[in-house]
Every structure is written in structure tokens, then in C-alpha cells.
Amino acid sequence: MIENTMFNSNSVTSPLQMTTGNSSTKLATPGEAVDQFGSYLADALNQVNAQEQTVHQLNDKFLVGKADVDQVMIAGEKSMLSLQLTAQIRNKAVEAYQEIMRMQM
Template structure:
């Protein structure tokens, strides 16, 4: 007696089959790094805008300015360190003997 064929799985049958991995666009490191740089730029601009608003007396709280500044600073530091590690890895690969 075959019990497996009598089991119904409506949950699995109703699920859509995802596209094959080859059909999906996979972001490369360059795309991810470009996106990260855009986010750093956005954080820098937001920090600058909030600082300007504080100086002009437009009702921005000092803690919001400080938080925006720290986010901007940390994201820039992370980006620079990531770049440094990538360059270091590239240099290490170039030193390898074939």
C-alpha cells in the first residue's frame, strides 16, 4: 500500500515556484558598494541639512543633529574600512605565485 501518494499537501501545491537562480539578477560587489556609497552620501546630506537647520534656529533638536552626524560618520568609516579591506585582499591575491 502506497501511503505517500495519498497525502495531500495543499500548502505546497499552492506555492508559486520561484524563478531559477540563473533568471534572477544577482547584484555584484560593485553594485552593492555603489549602493552603500549612495547611502553614505544620503546620510552626509541629512547630517548637513540638520546642522544647517539647527544653526538657522528652525526647531531642530540638538540630539537629532548629533545622531545624524554620528550615523554619517560611522557609515563613512565603515565604507572606508571596507574599501581598505578589499584593496588589501586584492594586493594579497596579486602577491600569490601561480
């Protein structure tokens, strides 16, 4: 079974919630939520980039005979799916922004 670790729900809290030192949850201020959401997106993009780098390394190993074709194909598919997911999320964010800009006040 293939596990998507890009958006692992165990390690990420909602951008609107913050945990304090005593593990209680409180609502974040808008500024804190923006910072958390920005860091969440940056982490997700870094994971996509890391998957792409892994594919390049496996391709190089495959060319010299140190990796199996199965490993290369699986890593390539994971990377491609992550990139497609990232592109779709970007498209939905742009659509949402355009819809907000079309709203009349």
C-alpha cells in the same frame, strides 16, 4: 536602538544569486555577478552620501533654530559610522587585492 540601513539584508540578495520572475533562485553568471556586485556597492555609497547630505541639512536647520541638537548629533554619528565602515571595507578590499597579487602561480 540605532538601525544600520546601509547593508539591509532584507532588500539585498547575494551577488552570486539571482531571482527570476517566479521567485526561484539560480546561480548568476560571472558577468551578472559583477554587475550586481557593482550596483550593490554603488547603492551602498549612495546611502552613505545621502546620510552626509542629511547631516548638512540638519546642521543648517540647527543654525537657524529649527532642529534639536539631539537630532544633529545622532545624524552626525550615524554618518560618521557609515563613513568609517565604508573606509574599512575599502581597506580590506585593497588588502585582499594585494594578497592576490602576491600569490605565485
